Amino acid sequence: MNIGEISRETGLPAKTIRYYEDIGLIAPDRGDNGYRRFRERDLHKLNFLGRARALGFTIEDCRTLLALYEDETRASADVKAVAEDHLHRIEEKIADLKSMRDTLRHLVNACAGDDRPDCPILRDLGDA
Template sequence: MNVGDAARRAGLPAKTIRYYEEIGLIAPQRAGNGYRDYSGDDVHRLAFLKRARNLGFSIDDCRQLMALYQDRSRASADVRQIASDHVTAIEEKIRELQSMRATLQKLVHACHGDARPDCPILEEMAGEATASGHMG
């Protein structure tokens, strides 16, 4: 099948599929006319990649997961480790986002939101808040 058909079946844009081929995540056969010829297995791998990316796995993680998926002698501990490392990274990102939210909430609260030009939000972004005493 052509890239358009593969894209519809896998639920991915054709541009993404071409990118995955470019970086070596998939390697469809070539038809006699030189066009890509995607098999059902290729579509299955593309759907696998879509689900892994939707879970936030990096391209490198996807490459490892795909290799492990295709290796029937794999150890599930290897897969578990990749997933566990990803959970740890997600938890760190959540902490960072919570910290950003707390900082922004303080800044929003400190800002009068009126017609005056002084703004603790902009001062903080410019690195002036601590020096001027607005936030500290």
């Protein structure tokens, strides 16, 4: 498979696939013409990466997870630790965003949104 085909298969942009090779997440073969040649194993890895990224894991998390995935003697505790850390980070982010959302909602609701200049949003941002 050339990069175009595997890109269609995995749904990952060709740019992303080349990037993943650059940083050592995958290592496809090369044909005589210099084109990358992807095998079943690469397809599998790229799908793995796509799903892990969709869950918000960082690239470094993905690197760790891939290594664990390929290590038949891994302990599931190691995988769980990575996932739990990530889960906590996500929960923190949600909490931060919720607090922003609540403040913003409050301000937006308080603003008349007409052609007059008076605005509680700017008043809130502006005063000490």
